Amino acid sequence: MDLSKFKIKAARKKKALSAFLLKLDDIVPHDMPELVAKVDATVWQDTNCTACANCCKTMTPTYLQADIDRISAHLGMPSATFIDQWLKKEEGSEDWVNTTQPCQFLVNDMCSIYDVRPADCAEFPHHDKKPFDAYNETFTNNLMHCPATFTLVERLKKVVEREYEWL
Known part of the structure; x- marks a missing residue:
């Protein structure tokens, strides 16, 4: 591409x-x-x-609490630590989104958490x-x-x- x-x-x-x-x-x-x-x-x-x-590379998913819990468990960290390390509240919507772009989980153009990725990513x-x-x-x-x-x-x-x- x-x-x-x-x-x-x-x-x-x-x-x-x-x-x-x-x-x-x-x-x-x-x-x-x-x-x-x-x-x-x-x-x-x-x-x-x-x-x-x-x-x-150019967008961020919205993280539901279920996504946060699932991904943080996969990474072996408490949900609060995951939030502190990787997420912020989006202005206006108050949704949880990535703090960085490209996505912190994109490694060599592949999702490093593909099996537990946010629902927003899975549905995209x-x-x-x-x-x-x-x-x-x-x-x-x-x-x-x-x-x-x-x-x-x-x-x-x-x-x-x-x-x-x-x-």
Whole structure:
């Protein structure tokens, strides 16, 4: 994955793809869940997250208490120590997030705690959230970080504009 080329392409197309997602807030194809599943399947034929790790380099997950407890136990430390060493409260939301970027657990572009990673990481990039259009803001935010999300939205836009009544 050439992240420098991805960043250029994403920056060039972000406005149009964001406008498409915003329009999906008002106009949702009747078969959107099936359409998303079909297009998303093509995305994963062309995308390998383990060859990218851009999310780990440029974003932070939200840690639930269950994540903190599970990861700290895996690391053999008390939850309070884990929090003191690696996390901070995010301004505005008060969610637990990483204190550093890239993620402290990213080692040689691989997650060193993959089996116990936060739920937010395990669910990323959230393409299977339903209804899809309820997560348009999430997908808009992820366009610049996740090649899989960028590709999904780009392909959805082409299909919807070609095959649906799209005013």
